[in-house]
Structures are given as C-alpha cells and as structure tokens.
Amino acid sequence: ASPQLRRLKEQGCAVHTIGAYSPFHMLSYYKQLMAVLRAGHYDIVHAYNITRSWLLFLAARKCKVPIRLFHARTSKTDGKLPIQATYRLFIRLGTGLSTHLLANSEESGQFFFKGKPFRVIKNAIDLDAFAVSPEHRARRRSELGLEDGFVLGHVGRFTEAKNHGFLVDIFKEVLARDDTARLLLVGDGPLFQPVVDKVKLEGIEGKVRFAGARNDVPEWYCAMDVFVFPSLYEGYGNAAVEAQAAGLPVVASAAVPRTVVLTDRVHFMPASSSLADWAERILDTKGARSPRGGQEAIDSKGFGMDEASDSLYAYYRAICRKENE
Known part of the structure; x- marks a missing residue:
C-alpha cells in the first residue's frame, strides 16, 4: 500500500480497493462501485477524475446518494482533437450527473463548467x-x-x-x-x-x-x-x-x-x-x-491543511443540512 493509503487507514478511514478502470471492462467497474456504495449508505460522493467521475455519479444516483460533487482540477486537457472531444463528453456527463460543482481555481471551473455556478475549494498542502x-x-x-x-x-x-x-x-x-x-x-x-x-x-x-x-x-x-x-x-x-x-x-x-x-x-x-x-x-x-x-x-491565506480541511468539512455539513431541510 502507498504511504497515503497507510496513513488513511491509521487515521481510521475505510479504504475500498476496486479493480483498475478500463473502457473494455466498464460494466465490471460499475458493478464494483455499486457494491461499495450500497454497503456504505453514503451521504456524499466527491470525485475528481475526468474520465471516470460520471460512472461513479451514475452508480451513486442509482444507489440514491443525494449529494454528488464534481471537482474540476485542470484548465485544459492534453491530446489531439478526438481525445479532446472524448474528454469534453466525459465532463458533460459528469456535470449532468452531479449535484454540486467545485473547482480548485476560477480557471478550472470556467473550463469545465462553461458558465454554470461552481465553488472554488483551495488546494491545501501540509x-x-x-x-x-x-x-x-x-x-x-x-x-x-x-x-x-x-x-x-x-x-x-x-x-x-x-x-x-x-x-x-x-x-x-x-x-x-x-x-x-x-x-x-x-x-x-x-x-x-x-x-x-x-x-x-x-x-x-x-x-x-x-x-x-x-x-x-x-x-x-x-x-x-x-x-x-x-x-x-x-x-x-x-x-x-x-x-x-x-x-x-x-x-x-x-x-x-x-x-x-x-x-x-x-x-x-x-x-x-x-x-x-x-x-x-x-x-x-x-x-x-x-x-x-x-x-x-x-497558512495566513487559508492554504494550510488544518484550515482547509475544516472549511471543506463545514461545506459538507452545510450541503447535507440543506439536503435534509
């Protein structure tokens, strides 16, 4: 296991490992996501990956996870036009299946969400x-x-x-x-x-x-x-x-x-x-x-890990409260 995974487990987090994503085994990947989500009874899923987030959101919607956060982290994508078009399709799918839009900068949010409202979340560091x-x-x-x-x-x-x-x-x-x-x-x-x-x-x-x-x-x-x-x-x-x-x-x-x-x-x-x-x-x-x-x-600008994690947790709680009103 990576140092990051070991640290998460040491802190009491449940870590679920599923098979690697492949376009040729998408149904298997989707079924594994469904199994994790059904067992966990989650309130929120929070996803970053361009190519796979939409599949997680689809499974989450099927499992009645009420809050689905799509988080933009780049202001452009690599590759030639056919690849760019594929990425754009995945972004549209992710945006449509999510309930809340987040970005790590204004540039990322504008690139992903094309005028839709989004919230900027600071990229904290240790x-x-x-x-x-x-x-x-x-x-x-x-x-x-x-x-x-x-x-x-x-x-x-x-x-x-x-x-x-x-x-x-x-x-x-x-x-x-x-x-x-x-x-x-x-x-x-x-x-x-x-x-x-x-x-x-x-x-x-x-x-x-x-x-x-x-x-x-x-x-x-x-x-x-x-x-x-x-x-x-x-x-x-x-x-x-x-x-x-x-x-x-x-x-x-x-x-x-x-x-x-x-x-x-x-x-x-x-x-x-x-x-x-x-x-x-x-x-x-x-x-x-x-x-x-x-x-x-x-740290004074809010990029320290403690302040940023507290801010994100407060956001999670706020949107959960609003969902339950």
Whole structure:
C-alpha cells in the first residue's frame, strides 16, 4: 500500500480497493462501485477524475446518494482533437450527473463548467512537510553532486502541459550565462524518456539530474535554489505553492493562475518572453531563497491543511443540512 493509503487507514478511514478502470471492462467497474456504495449508505460522493467521475455519479444516483460533487482540477486537457472531444463528453456527463460543482481555481471551473455556478475549494498542502531543512538540503545536494551549483528545480509529471522540453531550453540559456547552473527534475510520466533523450541530444546530461517519482518530494524542494514553472496550462499549480512553502522563488509562465501568488517571491513571464528573458529573470533570483520558508504567509491565506480541511468539512455539513431541510 502507498504511504497515503497507510496513513488513511491509521487515521481510521475505510479504504475500498476496486479493480483498475478500463473502457473494455466498464460494466465490471460499475458493478464494483455499486457494491461499495450500497454497503456504505453514503451521504456524499466527491470525485475528481475526468474520465471516470460520471460512472461513479451514475452508480451513486442509482444507489440514491443525494449529494454528488464534481471537482474540476485542470484548465485544459492534453491530446489531439478526438481525445479532446472524448474528454469534453466525459465532463458533460459528469456535470449532468452531479449535484454540486467545485473547482480548485476560477480557471478550472470556467473550463469545465462553461458558465454554470461552481465553488472554488483551495488546494491545501501540509505546510509542516515543507519546512526548510538545512539537513535535507545538504544531503540531497550531496547525493546529486550539487553542493556548489545554482539549482533550477521542477516538480511535476512529464506531460505536455508541464512543458519540460521548453524548460530544458531555458536551462541551456541559463547555463550559457552561469556554468555552475544545474537542473533538477522530480517526477515521471509519459514524456519522461523524450526529455531524457533531448537532454542527451543537447549534450548537457552531466548538468541535469532526474530524480524520478518520489514519495519524499518536500526534501527535494530543499535542494533547489529557484523553482521554474513554464507550464502551457494549469488548473491551479500546486507545485508553485509547495515551492513557496519551501522558501523558493518561483519563475512561472503567464499560463499559471495568479491565485498561486501567496508570497512576494513569484515572478510571471509574459507569453512573448524569449529564452534570454527567462534566463535573466531566473538568474535575478539568486540569493532570493528564504531560509525560513513561506509557511506562515501561506497558512495566513487559508492554504494550510488544518484550515482547509475544516472549511471543506463545514461545506459538507452545510450541503447535507440543506439536503435534509
């Protein structure tokens, strides 16, 4: 079991595991959902997944679950037109079968729900986990041979949205100006190997570190000096919030929602920015990393786990009361 599942079980949560979703075994998946919902007598189902939420809502409606929450978490979808059309169909189905609409940002809500009313729910993070640790910083930088380098970092899945290829181009431009620069990439995904191949083709494999998918992501933020976030689109941009909690300056594309700005260390690059513009802005952040982190500022804006979970629980109770009136 994953650390997250173990933690949920330790906290007394009931965790039901069902078979993996497949378009070729949709009926089996639906029957498993029905079995869980019938046994649980639930008041609420809360779903995030674009392709499968509608099926959960269909089962929930059949089982007379009165409240069905559809939660938008992206402002665009990857893929060519036929795939985009399929996603749009799933979103319409999910919207039609749900009773309440939620989003992690205004951008996500507008993309999903096309003018229908929705409620924005803040993406909380565990601020304690992102506390700045000199020990973690020293250990991770030593492991990767980054002790004296100026480390550009990124955390995220290797997908079209995250724009890793452009990030490598930005890094090359920074490297031309500062030969101590290094690039640290944390994550995995479908475009991982193409990015590895691009790094080799550019002849900079000795300057780039691939950490892969990690369960200890907060420690890796400690190894960075600046977080670079050149996304083509973002539903919210949680990694930018995590980076600020870890005390890092953030240099982000204009596509990242402005709601991620929770400290004074976030810099946005206009869409027209050249590689040289990106490099200069990144190099300007040298020394801007805060040794104290940004937890206090982020917590004060309601993004701490305790306040956000209390807020979500209060919302659940309010809609249940309204349903029972």
